[in-house]
Amino acid sequence: MRSDSRRPPRRPPWWPEDEQWPPAGGPGRWMWHGRHRKTGPRIGCFIVGFLLFAGLVGALALWVLTTVIGAIADTTDGPLGVAVAIVAVVLFAVLVASIVRRVAAPAEDLVEAAERIEAGDLSVRVRERGPRETRSLARAFNAMAARLQATEDRRRSFLADATHELRTPLTVIRGRTEAMIDGVYAADPEHLAVILDETRTLERLVEDLRTVALLEAGALALDREPIGPATLLGDAVTAFRTQADTAGIELRSSIAEDAPLVDVDPVRIRGVLANLLSNALRHTPRDGTINLAVAAGPPGLVTFKVVDTGAGMTPELAAVAFDRFAKGAASGGSGLGLAIARDLVRAHGGTISLRSEVGRGTTVTFTVPIASP
Numbered sequence: 081m082r083s084d085s086r087r088p089p090r091r092p093p094w095w096p097e098d099e100q101w102p103p104a105g106g107p108g109r110w111m112w113h114g115r116h117r118k119t120g121p122r123i124g125c126f127i128v129g130f131l132l133f134a135g136l137v138g139a140l141a142l143w144v145l146t147t148v149i150g151a152i153a154d155t156t157d158g159p160l161g162v163a164v165a166i167v168a169v170v171l172f173a174v175l176v177a178s179i180v181r182r183v184a185a186p187a188e189d190l191v192e193a194a195e196r197i198e199a200g201d202l203s204v205r206v207r208e209r210g211p212r213e214t215r216s217l218a219r220a221f222n223a224m225a226a227r228l229q230a231t232e233d234r235r236r237s238f239l240a241d242a243t244h245e246l247r248t249p250l251t252v253i254r255g256r257t258e259a260m261i262d263g264v265y266a267a268d269p270e271h272l273a274v275i276l277d278e279t280r281t282l283e284r285l286v287e288d289l290r291t292v293a294l295l296e297a298g299a300l301a302l303d304r305e306p307i308g309p310a311t312l313l314g315d316a317v318t319a320f321r322t323q324a325d326t327a328g329i330e331l332r333s334s335i336a337e338d339a340p341l342v343d344v345d346p347v348r349i350r351g352v353l354a355n356l357l358s359n360a361l362r363h364t365p366r367d368g369t370i371n372l373a374v375a376a377g378p379p380g381l382v383t384f385k386v387v388d389t390g391a392g393m394t395p396e397l398a399a400v401a402f403d404r405f406a407k408g409a410a411s412g413g414s415g416l417g418l419a420i421a422r423d424l425v426r427a428h429g430g431t432i433s434l435r436s437e438v439g440r441g442t443t444v445t446f447t448v449p450i451a452s453p
Contacts, residue, residue, distance in 0.1 A: 185209070186207075186210035186211075186218065187210075189206045189207060190217065193206045194221075197225060197228070202232055203225075204225060205225060206221055238405075242289055242405075245285055245415075246282070249281045250282065252275075252278045253275050253278050253279065253282075256274055256275050285416075288416040288417075292404065292419070295420070295427065302344075302345040302348060302428065303347070304343050304428075305343075305344075306341040306342070306343060307342060307344065307346050308339075309335060309339045309342055309374040309382055309384070312342075313372055313384075315353075316350065316354065316357055316372065317372065319354065319357075320358075320361065324361060328367055329364050329366065329370060330369045332369065332372065333372040334371070334372070334373045335374045336373075336374060336375040339374050339376055340376070340382065340450045340451065341450065341451040342382050342448050342450055342451055343451040344428055344448050344449075349424070349428070351421075352420075352424050352425060353372075355417035355418065355420060356417075356418075356421060357386065358417060359418065359442075360386055360388035360442070363388065363390035363391050363442070364388045364390035364391075368388065368389045369388070369389045370388045370389075371386075371387040372384075372386055372387075373385040373387070380450055381430065381448065381450065382447065382448055382449075382450055383445060383446075384446050384447070385443060385444070386443070386444045387441065387442075387443045390442060391439065392436045392437045392438040392439055392440050392441050392442055393442060394438055397436075398434060398435075398436045401418050401434050401436075402418050402432070404416060405419075418434070418444075425447075425448065428448050428449065429448075429449050430446055431447050432444070432445070432447075433446075
């Protein structure tokens with residue numbers, strides 16, 4: 081039996097993170113690869129047709145040239161006949177050259193633009209002109225160039241932000257160590273504890289960067305297994321109970337009775353919950369509340385929710401909350417937690433969303449697939 085050709089393909093690693101996958105708008109949007117498979121033969125036919133056209137034009141030009149010269153020679157004598165023949169040939173040559181250039185110019189634009197991209201200029205774009213197939217090729221080329229430029233911009237921004245985040249704990253560690261060597265600080269538990277805390281921060285940041293790199297390359301392996309949502313939620317509450325009690329924050333959890341087993345990598349989903357709880361604890365004041373809930377979601381999915389009564393986010397910050405290194409001025413994190421949570425949930429085939437209001441708290445909702453019976 082033939083497989084369903086309308087099934088959306090797996091999200092490629094190069095697909096922009098800020099765009100939905102599969103693309104919205106129905107099968108016509110995510111079946112672009114099928115249409116592009118048809119474009120190659122069509123462009124090939126266009127090239128062959130162009131070569132045949134050029135050959136026919138050359139043959140026609142030769143025939144017209146001999147015919148015109150012969151006719152003029154039969155009807156006109158002397159230099160005037162030769163001059164008229166030359167003018168006729170020149171005009172015809174100009175007409176043929178104009179037609180050929182109109183067809184060949186778009187191809188020249190594409191070749192020149194490709195050479196500029198090869199040289200590193202990703203801002204180049206080509207004019208969409210010429211026959212329909214050439215315009216289609218130009219649009220595809222411009223879309224490719226735009227994606228390459230966006231990817232390069234994100235790469236540079238990521239390197240700059242990662243360097244900045246790594247520099248902070250390293251500066252503290254170096255400063256404290258040098259101060260102890262110089263005798264400014266005593267090498268006692270109080271001052272060593274600061275260095276230990278910064279090394280832990282550095283360790284977490286390096287691990288986050290490693291996870292981001294694996295996700296970016298599409299090389300993150302998921303060790304899936306059926307597991308109960310109650311187990312995942314209970315582990316998360318146990319891990320953060322002491323921290324919540326110390327901060328004077330009430331940590332609650334609730335699980336729907338009909339919540340089925342989920343098909344996930346337990347280590348990675350625990351990491352997602354840890355990131356969400358860590359953010360919630362960081363921004364929830366004393367006497368606040370954090371609620372964790374699990375319920376049956378849309379068909380085939382289970383919904384997890386983390387709801388806090390913290391400071392909330394401005395609309396501007398909430399709009400970019402899942403971007404890498406996006407964080408508020410008062411945030412003490414690296415800005416990678418929500419981005420990693422989003423990528424891990426998507427890697428499981430789920431979705432994640434955030435709703436926040438200044439002064440009233442934040443709600444993060446994500447879904448994961450249920451386990452097969």
